[in-house]
Amino acid sequence: MKVLVAPLDWGLGHATRCVPVIREFLNQGAEVELAVVRSNAGLLRGIFPELRQRLVPSYNIVYPKHGYNMGLWLVKNGAHLRTVMNYEHRIAEEMVKRFHYDVLVSDNRFGFYSRNAKSIYMTHQRRIAFPRVLSAFEPLGMLWHASVMKHFDEVWVPDLPEFPGYAGSLSHVKNCPVPVKYVGALSRFSGMGTDSSTCLGKLGPYCFVAVVSGVEPARTRFENLLRKTLVKIPGRHAIILGKPSLGLKTSNENNLDLFTHLPDEQFASVVRSAQWVISRGGYSTVMDMAVLGARCVFVPTPGQYEQVILGRDLAREGFAATIDESRFSTESLLATIGEKACVALPKPGENNLLKDAVKELMSFSTEGRESSAGSRLPSATLRG
Template identity: 85%
Template structure:
């Protein structure tokens, strides 16, 4: 049984949430290979140094600076998107024909399917999020996404089957043109033996992530804010290319990057975690049992929706970047003192069952 897994290259979150999927296929005896682009190849090689990588087409996404522009990007760049989708579909058909894959797993790669292999499409955003000024496009967005999903045999949703789950209204949609399986929270920390301990109990641990220039802007905002708050704080800068280095600035401990074991130890020993609100981050924090304050990335309206839904359910706090300050951070902590993300199931039986079924069932024709 040969499996080819292909995460989308819009940031690294799609690659990290594929880690438990890849592990589970390997655990169940499948031969797994990876379809990568240059931006996520190194990360996946760090987790799976022995797995063969195939270079896949890149979407070459540049994130807008302002929230309303993301929907406009989708409208303006429809031709580019269709071109990439057609190219990656030809690529996937060629891969199946040349290397005889039995299963393709596409994490939000819209054209990564084949008529000659069981094709699985993984997404938590069954409802594409549009800001209010573009809300008229939402029904069209859902129709378009349904037209994408109909080319696949199954849709896997990385969320809990019970509403609201982690993705709330984004993942829990009534209709779908193909069978849907909820596969639980997908985190690179799930099932790992995280033995490292942190010697310091931090009041706030901030995790910097994302693409430039938003990444550096967020880092500077965190430095300026946390240095004014009493207590010891840590900022994980998310710069793995610089190696694992640490430094101190007043009451801040700065880490360029932390291996998963140490990252988990620091997060689990924090009173609060401040981070962007990407969906992979939400699932990681749920697995680690963190109390979170999410600051959505401007231009990624999906993060705004996630943060809003999680705050409404009492699972987390959220602050707009434009309003992020010492005062709003302290107010959020005081208001949301008892927040907690839902705890995932211990062994993720949902994912195990989905992988087992995909290995042992025949694919349908598209």
């Protein structure tokens, strides 16, 4: 079976959570290729140097400077998003025809499906969260997302099937136009050892490790805020800048160790050495931190209400702490960790859900080829 995996390029989280999916397909004998853009190609090449990469169009997302402009931004850029979706669908159909893929796995790429291949759509955000003042429009958001999902054969949800899982009401929704499979928490750190000294060398231990991620200009704004905040706190701290395109570079400023990027084993070791981890509240980060056993302070990206909801729900369950970016400071950080000294994300067990989903897909593909000469996956061609 030949599989093409295509993560969305809104930050690196979609690419990182595709890593265990790619590994599982490879473990079960599939031939895997990757659909990438420049921003995530380097990260995936570092993890899977042997896999062929094929360029696909980027969404070219730049978030507004202020979160309260997000609604207007979406209206303004709606035509652009639709244009990219239509274009990427044509690209997907052409790639299936030219390179004979049996399966397309789209991590939130809305238009990356084909009528001539089994098409999987992966998302945890089946419910698109709206701020309270816009909550009346939430059903419209769900209808729009359902219109996206109906073009695919299956929806894979990277969460536990039992509520609340890690994403709560965002992932646990009753209705869907196509079959839904929960595939468990997905993290590229799953299966790694727990020895915090592995590959640590002279790095750490740290009081705070900050992980910078996301798209501009919010990413740089968060980096600058972290630098200004942590330099005032006694002890040794680290900031992982999330810039794999710059290679592996290390520098020091006062009591801060700065890393442009870290390979997975070093990243895991640095995080496990920390007393606290500060990061955005993206869902892929939540799953990574759960696997690594980190105590987290999440700072949601302004305008990304999904992160606000995740941080609020995790804090309510006692799993993590959260601080709005507008009030993030040395004083608020120290006060928050003083109040939330015992928080801990629940650690997921072995993920058999993903194994079973891939196994079923592999079996279906084999049966389809054997039962229908000249057709790779006949049911995929019946979709309207």
